[in-house]
Every structure is written in structure tokens, then in C-alpha cells.
Amino acid sequence: MKVYIETERLILREILPTDVEGMFELDSNTEVHKYLGRKPIQTKQQAADAIQFIRKQYRDHGIGRFATVEKSSREFIGWSGLKFNTGEKEILNDKKDFYDIGYRFMPRYWGKGYATESSLAILDYGFKELNLELIVGAAEIENVASNKILQKIGLKYINDFPFEDKIASWYELKREDYETMS
Numbered sequence: 001m002k003v004y005i006e007t008e009r010l011i012l013r014e015i016l017p018t019d020v021e022g023m024f025e026l027d028s029n030t031e032v033h034k035y036l037g038r039k040p041i042q043t044k045q046q047a048a049d050a051i052q053f054i055r056k057q058y059r060d061h062g063i064g065r066f067a068t069v070e071k072s073s074r075e076f077i078g079w080s081g082l083k084f085n086t087g088e089k090e091i092l093n094d095k096k097d098f099y100d101i102g103y104r105f106m107p108r109y110w111g112k113g114y115a116t117e118s119s120l121a122i123l124d125y126g127f128k129e130l131n132l133e134l135i136v137g138a139a140e141i142e143n144v145a146s147n148k149i150l151q152k153i154g155l156k157y158i159n160d161f162p163f164e165d166k167i168a169s170w171y172e173l174k175r176e177d178y179e180t181m182s
């Protein structure tokens with residue numbers, strides 16, 4: 001998938017099989033998975049499978065999470081971006097067939113504003129390049145950072161819903177509202 005989005009400090013590009021070491025470091029980290037159902041991966045094969053799943057989404061839906069690279073170090077820091085959720089893996093908030101904004105970075109890159117920076121670029125891409133009508137976001141209520149980011153980039157709180165054995169909040173942003181924001 002040909003994509004190259006540049007922000008002040010980040011590059012978002014298609015995820016590649018060669019990102020497997022970074023994906024393994026990211027998804028085997030228990031801290032990273034604290035609010036993601038607490039199921040960190042155990043093997044590099046699982047990381048390779050996750051990359052293939054994302055690459056299949058590029059082919060099937062024309063979108064998927066993007067590898068996120070720190071410009072200053074050229075390091076893979078994790079992923080951010082949109083995912084078309086068909087509900088085949090899990091149903092969130094009783095919805096399916098929606099575009100969800102998300103982000104997942106290695107802890108050493110947290111607290112620098114990177115998730116906010118990449119998400120603002122992703123909203124722009126989703127509404128202007130992909131012409132989406134609606135972008136949604138969801139985060140466990142205890143995931144303060146993620147809830148803060150979704151609100152900060154302009155998504156509106158809609159409702160809470162059960163997620164695994166926790167509660168998560170659901171947010172949405174319509175294109176018409178995005179256009180009045182920017």
C-alpha cells in the first residue's frame with residue numbers, strides 16, 4: 001500500500017514483513033497490553049502473523065494500521081492509524097463495519113505527544129484522502145492517556161460499553177464536524 005505521511009516528528013508508512021522485530025518488541029510487552037485485554041504475544045511468529053493481518057486489511061479494505069517511525073532516530077516505534085473493523089475478530093459496542101482510529105507504541109516513546117501527532121495526521125488522511133463519513137475510537141475507561149487523546153483530537157464521547165471484563169468508552173467524529181474544526 002503506497003502511503004507516506006509525514007508529520008513534524010514522525011513518518012507513517014505501510015507496515016512491512018521486515019518490521020517483525022519491532023512488532024515483537026511492541027506486542028510482547030505486558031505494559032503495552034495493560035488495557036488491551038492483557039494478552040501480550042509470546043513468539044515472533046505471532047508478530048509476523050499480525051503484520052500479515054494488517055497487510056491483508058490493506059488489500060481487502062484499502063486501509064490498515066501504519067508503521068510509525070521516529071524521524072530523528074529512523075526507529076520503528078509502533079503503529080497508528082485506521083482500521084476497518086468488520087466485527088469478524090471481535091464486536092465492539094455492538095457495532096461492525098466502522099473505521100477505528102488507534103495507536104500502539106513502545107513505552108520508551110510514550111509521553112512525547114507522538115500519539116496525538118500521528119492521530120491528527122490520520123484524521124486528515126481519513127476524511128480528506130479516503131473521504132470517510134465517520135471515524136470512531138474506543139478505549140478502556142482506565143486508559144487515561146488514550147481517552148485524553150481521543151478527546152483532544154476532537155472525537156465526541158458517545159457511550160460506555162463492556163469490553164472483556166472492563167468498561168470502555170466509545171467516541172465518534174463525523175466528517176461534517178471535522179470540517180468545521182479545521
Ligand SMILES: CC(C)(COP(=O)(O)OP(=O)(O)OC[C@H]1O[C@@H](n2cnc3c(N)ncnc32)[C@H](O)[C@@H]1OP(=O)(O)O)[C@@H](O)C(=O)NCCC(=O)NCCS
Nearest residue numbers: 032103104105110111112113114115116139144145146148
Ligand atoms: C496510548 C498511547 C499510544 C499514548 O501515546 P503517547 O504518545 O504517550 O500519547 P501523547 O503523548 O500523544 O498524549 C497522551 C496524553 O495523555 C496523558 N497521559 C499519558 N499517560 C498518562 C497517564 N498514565 N495518566 C494520565 N494521563 C496520561 C499525557 O500527558 C497526554 O496528555 P496532554 O497532551 O494533555 O499532556 C501509549 O500509551 C501506548 O502505546 N499505550 C499502549 C497501547 C494502548 O493502550 N493503546 C490505546 C488503546 S485504546
